[in-house]
Amino acid sequence: MLVTALLSYVAGLLTALAPCVLPLLPIILGGSLAGEKKDKWRPYIITGSLVVSLILFTLLLKASTVFIGIDPKLWTIGSGILVIILGFFMLFPDLWARLIGKLGIEHRSQGLLGKAYKQENGVISAILIGAALGPIFSSCSPTYAWVIATVLPSSTLLGMFYLTFYVLGVATALLAIALLGRKLLERIKWASDPKGWFQRGIAILFIIVGIFVATGLDKKVQTYLVEKDFLNIKLLEEKIVPESDSSTKTNSNSSTNKEKFNVAAYDASELKNIAAWINSDPQTIENLKGKVVLLDFWTYSCINCQRTQPYLNAWYDKYKDDGFVILGVHAPEFAFEKVTENVEKAVVDASIKYPVALDNSFATWQAYENRFWPAKYLIDKDGQVRYTHFGEGDYAETEETIQVLLKESGQTVSDKIEANLSSGTSVRGQTPETYLGYERAERFANATQFVADKPVDYTLMDQLEEHEWSLGGQWQINDESSQSLSDGSKLRINFSAKEVYLVMSGAPGTLVGVSVDGLNAPGGVDVNAQSQVKLDGARLYKIVNADNYMTKKQLTLTIPTGITVNAFTFGG
Numbered sequence: 001m002l003v004t005a006l007l008s009y010v011a012g013l014l015t016a017l018a019p020c021v022l023p024l025l026p027i028i029l030g031g032s033l034a035g036e037k038k039d040k041w042r043p044y045i046i047t048g049s050l051v052v053s054l055i056l057f058t059l060l061l062k063a064s065t066v067f068i069g070i071d072p073k074l075w076t077i078g079s080g081i082l083v084i085i086l087g088f089f090m091l092f093p094d095l096w097a098r099l100i101g102k103l104g105i106e107h108r109s110q111g112l113l114g115k116a117y118k119q120e121n122g123v124i125s126a127i128l129i130g131a132a133l134g135p136i137f138s139s140c141s142p143t144y145a146w147v148i149a150t151v152l153p154s155s156t157l158l159g160m161f162y163l164t165f166y167v168l169g170v171a172t173a174l175l176a177i178a179l180l181g182r183k184l185l186e187r188i189k190w191a192s193d194p195k196g197w198f199q200r201g202i203a204i205l206f207i208i209v210g211i212f213v214a215t216g217l218d219k220k221v222q223t224y225l226v227e228k229d230f231l232n233i234k235l236l237e238e239k240i241v242p243e244s245d246s247s248t249k250t251n252s253n254s255s256t257n258k259e260k261f262n263v264a265a266y267d268a269s270e271l272k273n274i275a276a277w278i279n280s281d282p283q284t285i286e287n288l289k290g291k292v293v294l295l296d297f298w299t300y301s302c303i304n305c306q307r308t309q310p311y312l313n314a315w316y317d318k319y320k321d322d323g324f325v326i327l328g329v330h331a332p333e334f335a336f337e338k339v340t341e342n343v344e345k346a347v348v349d350a351s352i353k354y355p356v357a358l359d360n361s362f363a364t365w366q367a368y369e370n371r372f373w374p375a376k377y378l379i380d381k382d383g384q385v386r387y388t389h390f391g392e393g394d395y396a397e398t399e400e401t402i403q404v405l406l407k408e409s410g411q412t413v414s415d416k417i418e419a420n421l422s423s424g425t426s427v428r429g430q431t432p433e434t435y436l437g438y439e440r441a442e443r444f445a446n447a448t449q450f451v452a453d454k455p456v457d458y459t460l461m462d463q464l465e466e467h468e469w470s471l472g473g474q475w476q477i478n479d480e481s482s483q484s485l486s487d488g489s490k491l492r493i494n495f496s497a498k499e500v501y502l503v504m505s506g507a508p509g510t511l512v513g514v515s516v517d518g519l520n521a522p523g524g525v526d527v528n529a530q531s532q533v534k535l536d537g538a539r540l541y542k543i544v545n546a547d548n549y550m551t552k553k554q555l556t557l558t559i560p561t562g563i564t565v566n567a568f569t570f571g572g
Contacts, residue, residue: 009169047174051167084207091200091207261401265384268295268377271329273363276340278347280355283327285383291323292405293379297365299333300346301503301540302373303569304392309350311395315402316354322411323381324402328356331365333373334480334566336505336538345537378402381409429551431467431495434568437480445470453478455485464494466552469568481566484559491557491565498549499524499571505538506563513558514543521555522546535563 268285277283285293296312298305316326332338338360347356359365368377371390378387378401387401396417406413435441438452445461445468453476460472473489475482482491501524504512512533514521520531524542527533533541544555559565 006165009165044175047171050174051171055163055167084211088207091204261386263385263388265380265386268293268379268383268385269364269367271327271357271359271364272367273359273361275338275358275360278340278344278356278358279353283355283357285379288325288327288379289383290381290409291325292319292381292402292409294324294326294402295329295368295377295379296326297329297331297359297368297370297373297375297377299331299337299373300343300350301334301337301538301566303501303540303571305374306350306540307392307571308374309352311398313351313353315399319402319406319413320354322406322413323409324406326354328352328354329359329364330356331359331362331370331373334503334538339538342538346539378405380405430497431493431568431570433570434467434469434493435480436469436477436482436491436565436567438477439479441477443468450477460490460492464492464554466494466496469493481564483564484561487560489559489561491559493555493568495553495555495568495570496549496551497544497570498546499542500544500555501540501542501569501571502557503538503540503566503569504535504563505566506535506560508536510535510560510563512560512563515556515558516544516550516553518554518556538564540569 270285271283274282294312294315296308298308300306312326312328315324330337330343336342338358340358343356343358357364368375374391376387376389376398377385378398380386386405387398389398399417403413403415434443438450443465444450445464446458449456449458455474455476457474458471461468461470464470470492471477471482471490472492473484474486475489476485512535514523514527514531514533516522521527521544523531524545526541527543533543535541543557557565
């Protein structure tokens, strides 16, 4: 978020320094200071009006996308591609100059600015000039593409945050040029030169950012930093965003309780586009005001979510009579997790009693700007988010915050904290989550044989590097999974862990053979005495459960035709 905001500011600066705009700025803005006293506010009025025009123009574009049900993946890929195109045009500015020349944008810009300069001074004139320049600025400079790529896919709140940084960049450049005139222009030739090192460097940065966004690498980096606790990035970001007025409300508890809250209070977003409800009639955040709500984003094949589930169940049983509500927002990672019947079975298997909302379109996920499974948002009695947590862990802290919020709402609750209910956490050197579809696949040993979305005969690799995986037999690798197309197909992975889980699906009753280093596996709960997994649906299967942590072991699965495998996860 911080990087995006800073790049938005830079994009705003570069918009005002576009070749078709820069030569005209001293005439419009600097010239207005050369005359009479009554003109001294003219550059500020023009700049302010232009900024408002840019905001309204962008919000109009944003509004046109609100009710369009676009897959989040498409938004992500499209935004990344747009930023890459932006970087390309900045690297080769002559191409952009030719494009706007053919479209006549520069001529229209010059004509309008020329007329504006000849007009009589006055507040209304200045406002109209600035307002008319907004759309021209956005079309004249390729950097406006950055705004489209960041604001349109984001929630309204976050989109406005990025847009604010962009218009601040525009305003900074405009006023600096207006007030300092030619002297400034001479000094910033290095920044305004479209073929200079500065703009070329920014162009390369945009291309890199675009590649990261389009491929999803940005989310992987965020996830890594969060999981490794490298920096408390989220808390740093939240300190930058101003607190809402409601965050100044007095708590009924002592000031030390404020330390429980790791976010500046903000209005909770409403649940959006829910496909179905389990265990409940439809719920809304508005109707639940007066209660303390824990919004839990999860998906049933996620091992981290499964490890968290005992705590959620315990908290619900413990506090449900004290005005505490849990809303499970099921956001599917894989296609089979969109099937209502599958989720209903998972809810029963996990002993979930609280309401579960199926967020198959990720509309609610996007409304909260969420990026993780699991993710918890604690909402107070006034409908404000007061605390967030992503991933496993910090269960005592979360429960303490629940207690504080319940006490704020007038409830009397025990300070007792639940004991440690989970196991199987990650350890250093453990094999990371491994996806078996080409969209997120890494460390695939058969890379030289890889063909997407087509049947291929793969050669099983005997020697694997650390954390690598290999296929043997006929397989088809799809975007989020690999499917066996021959009996006796093999899936092999070199792993370090105590526990191994695999998301897979296929005909009920199908048997999948399991071995570790050629021997029967120290079987998990889903492995029988013959070292086989008997499939009973599309879900996460525990296939290895060793007494001790194992390093550099080779797991081999013998998989019949028709079986689909999605991802490995591991526990320490």
